[in-house]
Amino acid sequence: MQYKEVETFLELVRTRNITRTAELLYVSQSTVSNRLKSLEDELGCQLIVRTRGHRAVQLTRQGEEFVQIASRWKELFDETERLKSSSLSVLRIASGESSYYSWIAPFLRGFYVSRGDAKVTVRICDSDAVYRLVEHNQIDFGFASYDSYREGVEIRCIDTQPLVVMRYCEHPEPGRVIHPRELDPSREIRFTGGFFAGMNAWHERWFGLDRSCPLEVNTSRGVAPLMEGTDYWAVSPIRMARELARTMSLQIYRLDEAPGEWKVFMLRRRDSQQGNPELCRAFESGLMDFIKQNRDKGEDLP
Numbered sequence: 686m687q688y689k690e691v692e693t694f695l696e697l698v699r700t701r702n703i704t705r706t707a708e709l710l711y712v713s714q715s716t717v718s719n720r721l722k723s724l725e726d727e728l729g730c731q732l733i734v735r736t737r738g739h740r741a742v743q744l745t746r747q748g749e750e751f752v753q754i755a756s757r758w759k760e761l762f763d764e765t766e767r768l769k770s771s772s773l774s775v776l777r778i779a780s781g782e783s784s785y786y787s788w789i790a791p792f793l794r795g796f797y798v799s800r801g802d803a804k805v806t807v808r809i810c811d812s813d814a815v816y817r818l819v820e821h822n823q824i825d826f827g828f829a830s831y832d833s834y835r836e837g838v839e840i841r842c843i844d845t846q847p848l849v850v851m852r853y854c855e856h857p858e859p860g861r862v863i864h865p866r867e868l869d870p871s872r873e874i875r876f877t878g879g880f881f882a883g884m885n886a887w888h889e890r891w892f893g894l895d896r897s898c899p900l901e902v903n904t905s906r907g908v909a910p911l912m913e914g915t916d917y918w919a920v921s922p923i924r925m926a927r928e929l930a931r932t933m934s935l936q937i938y939r940l941d942e943a944p945g946e947w948k949v950f951m952l953r954r955r956d957s958q959q960g961n962p963e964l965c966r967a968f969e970s971g972l973m974d975f976i977k978q979n980r981d982k983g984e985d986l987p
Contacts, residue, residue, distance in 0.1 A: 688762055690724040691755050693717055694732065698752055701742045761823065764806075774961035776968055779808040779815045780828035782904050784949045787924040788844065789828060792975045796968065803964050811903065819952045825965055827952035837955050844949040844976060847939070851909070851926045852918040854936035863938035865891035874900040874908050874919045884920070887944035909933055922947040 697706045697717065707714045725732050732748035744752075780789050789807070797805045808818070812829035819827040819838055832840050850863055870892040900917070902908050908919045909929045921929070926937050951969075 686724065686727060686758065687720075688759070690720045690727075691759050691762075693720040694724055695752070695755055695759060697721070697733070697742055698744065698748075703742060774803045774964045776803055776805045776826075776961070776964050777824040778805065778826050778828075779810055779818045779824045781812050781815065781830050782809055782906065783830065783922050783925045783947070784828040784844075785809050786906075786928050787846075787922070788949070788972070788976055791979075792972050796971055800964070800967070803961070815952065819954055822954055825953070826968065829950050829952060830947065832948075832950050839953045839955055841951045842948055843951045843973065844980070846922040846924055846947045846949075848920050848943055848945075848947055849923050849926050850918050850938040850940055851912070851921050851929065851935045852938070853912040853915060853934065855934055857930070857934060857936040861936060861938045862941055864941040868918060869916075871899065872915075872917050873898045874902060874911055874917050876905050876908050876919055876921060877901050877903045883945040891942075905929070909935065920944075 693706065693710060693712075696709060697703065700706050700709065703714050703717050707717045710717070721733060728747075728751070730747040731745050732751060734743040734745060736743070778789065785807070793805060793807070797803065808814075808824070810818075812831055815824075815827040815829045816833060816835060816838070818824045820835055828843075832842070834840075850868065865887075868891075870888075875898045900911060902911065905919075905921050905925045906929065908921070910933075911917060912919065912935070913933055920940075923937075926935065929935060930937060
């Protein structure tokens with residue numbers, strides 16, 4: 686595949702209009718059509734429906750499926766070109782949001798400053814995406830909230846955290862404890878971006894088989910603003926709750942009869958041939974020391 690062909694296809698997917706695509710790419714409409722035809726010939730399938738009299742472009746089923754493939758291909762191509770044009774070693778990281786704010790970002794603040802010979806790229810995504818990136822050797826380190834056997838992937842648990850309940854409160858107090866019986870399931874905001882061990886069983890035990898809730902958000906940072914000035918509540922890893930409590934008034938409760946702990950897993954490919962081995966070793970050992978030192982400070986639960 687040629688870069689300009691993939692670029693043209695993705696731009697057409699965004700605009701759904703050949704004329705507009707040609708204008709944005711500074712080429713003629715016939716060039717757009719020729720690039721798409723060349724791409725279709727190479728793939729052996731039709732990507733768009735060509736209908737006279739219709740301005741909006743429609744994708745075929747194969748075209749819809751190819752969108753994600755083309756996006757990944759272009760992303761890898763762009764990343765490779767950036768690497769070629771740079772003399773810096775690149776450390777590639779992907780992490781779930783909670784792990785990123787709890788450990789990765791605080792550690793990186795000092796790490797990348799001390800490594801003038803390196804460049805660090807970080808993607809924040811859900812755990813499923815982290816596993817895919819590791820499997821396809823697109824990152825050097827991944828951080829996920831569950832362990833799953835994948836061929837050729839090393840998985841190591843690097844942190845466990847208790848789960849707590851957070852709720853908006855103008856005057857929060859330390860040392861508060863709450864029991865699931867005191868929680869109204871209709872007032873829960875469900876954080877769906879991570880994986881809480883035993884969470885479904887915990888909900889079923891205390892709230893019955895109906896696991897529906899009025900609000901679901903796939904980032905824990907997105908949960909907090911929805912609670913401001915309300916009596917809604919959410920379950921969160923303790924360190925994420927503390928981070929959010931720095932920016933808004935939250936009461937953090939230790940959970941009596943809590944579900945299992947939140948766990949953070951570090952992922953690496955065993956056969957990775959990319960990246961700088963010395964840089965990867967420095968990052969891994971430095972991060973482990975950072976986590977141990979901060980975990981050993983022994984902060985009490987709220």
